[in-house]
Amino acid sequence: MFEKIEIGSTEDDGTGDSLRDAFTKVNANFLRLAEYHANLAAQLGDARAATSPQWPGEFVPRHVTEHAPDIIPPMLGAIWVDASNRSVYVSVGTQTKDDWVILGESGK
Incomplete structure (x- = not known):
């Protein structure tokens, strides 16, 4: 609501x-x-x-939250949105948490 x-x-x-x-x-x-x-x-x-x-x-798996990615990506191309920093991440692999790459960031 x-x-x-x-x-x-x-x-x-x-x-x-x-x-x-x-x-x-x-x-x-x-x-x-x-x-x-x-x-x-x-x-x-x-x-x-x-x-x-x-x-x-x-x-494509997607996740909207208020923090940066903190899990290993579930699949290549998954999307994570950090609403608190207005940042979008996409996964470039599925091995480690470092496989998330930030696409855009604003407000800093």
């Missing part, structure tokens, strides 16, 4: 969320949206794979 940002009864009446609390809720809501999107994309990909023999196999 998404978190509602309380805006108060009237402008600047002090009954709404503080700016920090409001943006904490915004960040949590965007993380939920990213997770929902990843799950939906996986379901659609898996459904396509089940109905089309030309589809190249199961959907």
Whole structure:
């Protein structure tokens, strides 16, 4: 469930969320949206794979969290999203945790 940002009864009446609390809720809501999107994309990909023999196999494993990868990649091409640093990693192997390569990073 998404978190509602309380805006108060009237402008600047002090009954709404503080700016920090409001943006904490915004960040949590965007993380939920990213997770929902990843799950939906996986379901659609898996459904396509089940109905089309030309589809190249199961959907690529993906993980959305708030930290860098800390496990060995499950397969070549797996995707890991670190929402806290807005970083995306892709696996280039399946032997060690070092097989994750960062694709993009912003906000630092």
